[in-house]
Amino acid sequence: xxxxxxxxxxxxxxxxxxxxxxxxxxxxxxxxxxxxxxxxxxxxxxxxxxxxxxxxxxxxxxxxxxxxxxxxxxxxxxxxxxxxxxxxxxxxxxxxxxxxxxxxxxxxxxxxxxxxxxxxxxxxxxxxxxxxxxxxxxxxxxxxxxxxxxxxxxxxxxxxxxxxxxxxxxxxxxxxxxxxxxxxxxxxxxxxxxxxxxxxxxxxxxxxxxxxxxxxxxxxxxxxxxxxxxxxxxxxxxxxxxxxxxxxxxxxxxxxxxxxxxxxxxxxxxxxxxxxxxxxxxxxxxxxxxxxxxxxxxxxxxxxxxxxxxxxxxxxxxxxxxxxxxxxxxxxxxxxxxxxxxxxxxxxxxxxxxxxxxxxxxxxxxxxxxxxxxxxxxxxxxxxxxxxxxxxxxxxxxxxxxxxxxxxxxxxxxxxxxxxxxxxxxxxxxxxxxxxxxxxxxxxxxx
Amino acid sequence: xxxxxxxxxxxxxxxxxxxxxxxxxxxxxxxxxxxxxxxxxxxxxxxxxxxxxxxxxxxxxxxxxxxxxxxxxxxxxxxxxxxxxxxxxxxxxxxxxxxxxxxxxxxxxxxxxxxxxxxxxxxxxxxxxxxxxxxxxxxxxxxxxxxxxxxxxxxxxxxxxxxxxxxxxxxxxxxxxxxxxxxxxxxxxxxxxxxxxxxxxxxxxxxxxxxxxxxxxxxxxxxxxxxxxxxxxxxxxxxxxxx
Ligand SMILES: Nc1ncnc2c1ncn2[C@@H]1O[C@H](COP(=O)(O)OP(=O)(O)O)[C@@H](O)[C@H]1O
Ligand SMILES: [Mg+2]
Numbered sequence: 300x301x302x303x304x305x306x307x308x309x310x311x312x313x314x315x316x317x318x319x320x321x322x323x324x325x326x327x328x329x330x331x332x333x334x335x336x337x338x339x340x341x342x343x344x345x346x347x348x349x350x351x352x353x354x355x356x357x358x359x360x361x362x363x364x365x366x367x368x369x370x371x372x373x374x375x376x377x378x379x380x381x382x383x384x385x386x387x388x389x390x391x392x393x394x395x396x397x398x399x400x401x402x403x404x405x406x407x408x409x410x411x412x413x414x415x416x417x418x419x420x421x422x423x424x425x426x427x428x429x430x431x432x433x434x435x436x437x438x439x440x441x442x443x444x445x446x447x448x449x450x451x452x453x454x455x456x457x458x459x460x461x462x463x464x465x466x467x468x469x470x471x472x473x474x475x476x477x478x479x480x481x482x483x484x485x486x487x488x489x490x491x492x493x494x495x496x497x498x499x500x501x502x503x504x505x506x507x508x509x510x511x512x513x514x515x516x517x518x519x520x521x522x523x524x525x526x527x528x529x530x531x532x533x534x535x536x537x538x539x540x541x542x543x544x545x546x547x548x549x550x551x552x553x554x555x556x557x558x559x560x561x562x563x564x565x566x567x568x569x570x571x572x573x574x575x576x577x578x579x580x581x582x583x584x585x586x587x588x589x590x591x592x593x594x595x596x597x598x599x600x601x602x603x604x605x606x607x608x609x610x611x612x613x614x615x616x617x618x619x620x621x622x623x624x625x626x627x628x629x630x631x632x633x634x635x636x637x638x639x640x641x642x643x644x645x646x647x648x649x650x651x652x653x654x655x656x657x658x659x660x661x662x663x664x665x666x667x668x669x670x671x672x673x674x675x676x677x678x679x680x681x682x683x684x685x686x687x688x689x690x691x692x693x694x695x696x697x698x699x700x701x702x703x704x705x706x707x708x709x710x711x712x713x714x715x716x717x718x719x720x721x722x723x724x725x726x727x728x729x730x731x732x733x734x735x736x737x738x739x740x741x742x743x744x745x746x
Numbered sequence: 747x748x749x750x751x752x753x754x755x756x757x758x759x760x761x762x763x764x765x766x767x768x769x770x771x772x773x774x775x776x777x778x779x780x781x782x783x784x785x786x787x788x789x790x791x792x793x794x795x796x797x798x799x800x801x802x803x804x805x806x807x808x809x810x811x812x813x814x815x816x817x818x819x820x821x822x823x824x825x826x827x828x829x830x831x832x833x834x835x836x837x838x839x840x841x842x843x844x845x846x847x848x849x850x851x852x853x854x855x856x857x858x859x860x861x862x863x864x865x866x867x868x869x870x871x872x873x874x875x876x877x878x879x880x881x882x883x884x885x886x887x888x889x890x891x892x893x894x895x896x897x898x899x900x901x902x903x904x905x906x907x908x909x910x911x912x913x914x915x916x917x918x919x920x921x922x923x924x925x926x927x928x929x930x931x932x933x934x935x936x937x938x939x940x941x942x943x944x945x946x947x948x949x950x951x952x953x954x955x956x957x958x959x960x961x962x963x964x965x966x967x968x969x970x971x972x973x974x975x976x977x978x979x980x981x982x983x984x985x986x987x988x989x
Contacts (some may be wrong), residue, residue, distance in 0.1 A: 301865040305858065315844050633842045636803060637906070638831020639861035640824050739803050743842065 303650075310651040322405050325659035327612025328719050330669075334608050335715040337670045338601035340705035342722045348703055349590030355498055356583040357435065360647045361561050363568065365542055366579045381528060384577035386544040394549070394567055395510050400560045403550040405435045406519055408542065410529050411652025413481040414514055416468040423464055423514045425481055427521030435548050436495075438510065441465075443475050443490025450489075450517040456524070458486035462494040463511035479514065484524050486516055548727025557584045609718060612659070613726035616652050620730035624648065632742025641735040648731035649724060660716040667712060674705045748779040749815065750914055750945040751800060756809035758795050758968075769795040771968035772809070777914075777947060782940045782977070784956035785949045787965030793949045794918055796965070800947060801916045802829040814913060831859050835907030835944075837917035841899040842848060843891040843906075850874055850887040853906045860910070881935060889958040897928035904935050915939060921955055929969040933958055934983050941988060958983070 314321040356362065365385025391406050408427040413420055426432070433445040441462060450457050458479060465474050478485040497509040528541045551560045561582045572578045624631070631644055758770040769792045777783060785793045798804045799811060802818060805826075811819040818829055818940040821950040830836075843852045857866050878884055881901035888970055891899050900920060917936070921929040933955065940946050950956050964972040979987070 302863040305865070313846070629842070630844050633844060634855065634859075635827070636801070636830060636836050636842070637856045638827050638910075640827040640859070642824075643859060656928075672764070740798055743803075 306646055306650040306652060309647060310654040313651055314655055320619065321655060324615055325655055325662070326657030327615040328609065328656050328722065329612075329663045329666065331605065331609030331612040331722075332660050332715045332719045333600060333666040334666065334709050335602065335718065336667025336707060337673070337705070338605045339598065339711040339714075340667070340670045340707045341674070341703070342597045342601065343706040343708055343711070344704050346590060346594040347706055349593075350587065353583040353587040353590070355437070356581070356586075357548075357550065358555055358584050358587065359551045360435070360583055361551065361557065361564060362546065362581040362583070363549070363564065364546045364579050364581065364667060365544065366577050367540075368575055371662055381539040381541050383541040383674065384575060385542040386578055387571070388543050390568060390571065390578075391544060391547055394547075394564055397648045398422065398549075398560060398563050399566070400551050400553070400556040401549045402552045403431060403435075405429055405548040405550075406518060406544045407432060407546050407548075408518060408527075410531075410540075410542075414464065414468065414482050416477065419468050421464060421467045421512075423461070423481075423512050425716070426513050427517045427518040428515055429518055432515065432576045435550070436510065438495060439493040441491045441493040443488070444623040445490055445492075446515055446517050451519050454519045454523045454606050455517060456484065456486050456520060457489045457516065459490040459492060459515040460488055461492050461511045463509075464514060465491045481514065482525065486514075486520075510536055545643060554584070554684040557582065561585070606718075609722055612719075613656075613722040616655060617725060617726040620648060620652055620727060621733070623651075624730050624734040627734075628737060628742045628745040632739050632745065635737075635739035636743060644735040645731045648734050649727045652727025652731070653720055653723040656719050656727075657716075659723075660719030664712050664716050667715060668707060670705045670707050674703075748942070749776050749812070750779040750781070751779040751797075751814070752810075752812040753799075754810040754812070756796075756799065756811060757807045758792075758799060758804070759807040768968055770799070770806070773968075773970055774809075775970060777945060777962065779913075779945055780940070780943050781945055781961060782959045783945075783947045783961045783963060784959035785947065785963045785965060786951070786956050787971065791965040791971075793965050795968075797916050797918050797947065797949055800822075800914070801834050802826040828861060832861070832910055832917070833913045835910075835912040835915040837903050837907050837915065837920045839919040839922040841891070841896070841903050841923075843899055843902055845891050848888050848890055849878060849894070849902050850986055852891070852902055853877055853907065853909055856910050863896040874905075874909060875954070877908050879904075882903045895928075896924055897931055900924065900928075900932055901935065904939075908939070912944070914945045914947060917946065919949055919951065920952065929955065930980070930982060934986055937983060937987055939981075954980070975982055 363386060368384050386406075388406075392406065395401065395404050406429065409424055411422060412425045414423045414425075415421075428446060429451060430446055430448050432438075438445070443459070445459055446457065449455070460468070460474060460479065464479075468474070469477065469478060474488045474491055476488065478487045480486075492510065492513070492515075495510045510652070527543050528539050530537060530539050549560070549564065551557050555692075559579065565580055568578050568580070634644065634647075753773050753775050756770055756773040757768065760767040760769060773792075773796060785796065787793050790899065795804075802813075802821075803826075805821075806819050809819065810817055813829065815835065821829065823938055836842075842939055842962070844855065847855070850871070854866060857870055857874075864904050875884070875887060878887055883898060883901055883905070886894065891902070894902070902954070915936075920936070921932050924932060936946055936948070937958070946959075948955075948959065956962050958980070960977045961975050962973065
C-alpha cells in the first residue's frame with residue numbers, strides 16, 4: 300500500500316516536471332471522457348423525452364387520425380370542390396363492435412375556427428368530443444365541469460373553453476354562464492380547463508398540441524349544428540373539407556394486447572381506406588420501442604465516436620510515454636543498477652500513464668457534469684440561428700432539439716472514468732514494458 | 747583470508763550476428779575481502795565488461811562468478827536485481843544521479859527497491875542525511891545535481907553506494923571527469939570506506955590513482971595480462987587517514 304502510494308507520488312512528481320506536456324497529453328483524455336458522458340447524456344435525455352411523450356399519449360392507447368390525402372391524388376376542381384377524406388363514423392362503429400380487446404374509445408372532430416365574444420376575437424381549435432376526452436388527455440378543470448354524456452344525448456349547445464381562451468375572450472370576467480359564438484352558433488360556457496403544458500410533436504405524424512387554445516363541444520352537437528363539411532379559408536382561396544371524424548383514440552385493456560389490436564385495426568381500416576391513404580395509425584407503445592431502438596443506435600454511433608476520441612487520447616499518451624522512456628533511458632539504467640526489477644520499472648511508468656489518464660478522466664467527468672448547461676447554451680445559440688431560417692426540416696429538428704434535456708447519469712460518469720483509466724493502462728503497457736526491457740548496461744551508457 | 751568475490755574461467759561473448767566479440771576470454775582471479783583493487787588496461791581490453799559482471803548487471807557466457815562464496819552466474823534478472831540492491835555499491839564516471847531528485851532523494855533511491863518494499867522510515871532518512879554529511883554535503887541536502895559541482899555529484903554517488911551497506915563497491919573510472927584536486931577528495935573518501943573494511947574494485951586509466959590501490963590488475967584483450975601489489979599513498983591523503 301505504501302509502495303503504491305509511493306509510486307503514485309513518484310508518477311505525479313514526474314508529470315509535474317513537464318506541466319505543459321502533461322496537460323496537453325491529458326487534453327485528449329479530458330475531451331474523450333467529456334464526449335462519452337455528453338453523448339450518453341443526450342441519448343438518455345432523448346429516451347426519457349420519448350418515454351414522457353409516450354406516457355402522455357398513453358402506453359395502452361392506439362390513435363387513429365384522419366389525414367388529408369397527398370395533393371393531386373384527388374381531382375379537386377380548384378375553388379369550389381369539396382374534399383372528402385378521413386375516418387368515418389362507420390369505421391368507429393365497426394372497430395368498436397368487432398375488436399373486443401378495446402375497452403374504451405374516444406372519437407373527436409376538430410378544426411380551426413375563429414371564436415367571438417362581444418368585440419373580442421380569437422382563433423381557436425374547436426373540438427367535438429365525448430366525455431372521456433377529458434381523462435384521455437389528462438385535462439383538469441379550473442372551474443365548472445367538462446362535457447358530459449347528458450350533453451351528448453341532448454345535443455346541448457354547451458362548451459368548455461381552454462385556459463388561454465378564457466384569458467383572451469374574458470379578461471377579468473367569469474366566462475361561465477356566458478356564450479361564445481363560433482360561426483353562427485352560440486355555445487354557453489359550462490367550464491374552463493386548467494393550464495396544461497403543450498405536448499410535443501411525435502415522430503412527425505402527430506403534431507404538438509396546445510390545449511389552452513381549445514374549445515370543446517359535444518361531438519353530437521358539432522355534427523348537428525355544423526355537420527361534416529367545413530369551409531377552409533386559406534391564402535385567399537376557399538375550399539371545403541368533408542370529414543366525419545378527425546381522430547379516434549382506442550384504449551386497450553392490457554398492454555400485451557396492444558400490438559395485436561393495432562394490427563387488427565390497421566387491417567380493418569385498410570379495407571376501406573387503402574386506395575385513399577387518408578388515415579394514419581399511431582401506436583405509442585411502438586413509438587416507445589422505436590425510441591428505445593433510436594437510443595441504442597444513438598448510443599452506439601455517438602458512443603463509438605466518443606470512444607474513438609478516447610483511443611486517440613490514449614495514442615497521444617502512448618506517444619508521449621515512448622518519448623519519455625527514450626528521454627529517461629539513463630534514469631532507467633540508474634534505477635536498474637541500484638536494484639530496481641523489471642516489474643518495478645513497468646509499474647513506475649504504468650502508474651505514470653494511469654495517473655495522467657486518471658486526472659484527465661476526472662477533469663473530463665467535471666466537464667461532463669456541465670453537459671446540461673453546455674447543451675442549453677448550444678440550444679440558445681441554435682434557437683437564434685433557426686429563427687431566421689424557417690425551413691420545414693429546420694423547425695422539425697428544432698422541435699426535437701428544444702424538448703431535449705440531457706440526463707447525466709452516475710453510471711455514465713463511472714463508466715467514462717473507468718474507460719479513461721483503462722485507456723491509460725492499455726496504452727501505457729507498451730512504453731512501460733519497453734522501458735523495463737532495456738538492457739541496464741546500454742541504458743546507463745545512453746546520453 | 748575470506749574472499750569477497752571469485753572469478754573462475756569467466757568469459758563474456760557479444761554475438762553481433764556475423765561476428766562474435768569476445769570481451770572476456772577466461773578470467774580467473776580472487777578478490778580478498780577488504781582489498782582495494784585497481785583494474786587497468788587499454789581501451790577495449792574488457793575492464794568495464796568485467797566490472798559489469800562483478801556488479802551483476804550482466805551474466806557471463808561461460809565460467810563462474812562466486813560472490814561471497816555463492817555462485818551468482820546463473821541467477822535470473824530479479825535475483826540479480828536484489829544482489830545489486832543489497833550487496834553492491836556502484837560509482838560511475840559520469841555520476842549517474844537522477845536529475846529531478848535532490849541530494850537526499852538521490853541517496854534514498856536504493857531504499858525504494860529493498861526486498862519486501864518497506865516504507866522509508868524516519869530512521870532511513872536520518873541514515874541518508876548522515877551519509878550525506880560523511881561526504882561533506884550536509885548543507886546541500888535539498889540541492890539538485892545541476893546545482894552541484896562534478897566532485898560534489900560524485901560524493902552524492904558515493905553516499906548513495908553506501909546506503910544499503912554493500913559488501914563490494916565497484917567504481918568505473920570514478921575520477922575520470924574530475925580535476926586533480928577533486929580527484930584527491932574522492933580518493934580520500936574511497937580510502938576511508940576501504941579502511942572501514944569495504945572491498946573496493948576500481949577501474950582507472952591513471953597511473954597515480956591506480957598506485958593508491960593495494961593491488962593492480964592489468965587487462966589485455968580480455969584476459970589478465972599482469973598483476974602487481976603495493977600501495978603508494980600521496981602525502982596529502984596519507985596524513986588524513988587513520989593509522
Ligand atoms: N554490448 C556490447 N556489444 C558488443 N560489443 C561490446 C559490448 N560491450 C563491450 N563490447 C566490446 O567488448 C570489448 C571490451 O569492452 P569494454 O569492457 O567496454 O572495454 P574497456 O572498458 O576496457 O574499454 C570491446 O571490444 C567492446 O567493443
Ligand atoms: Mg570502459
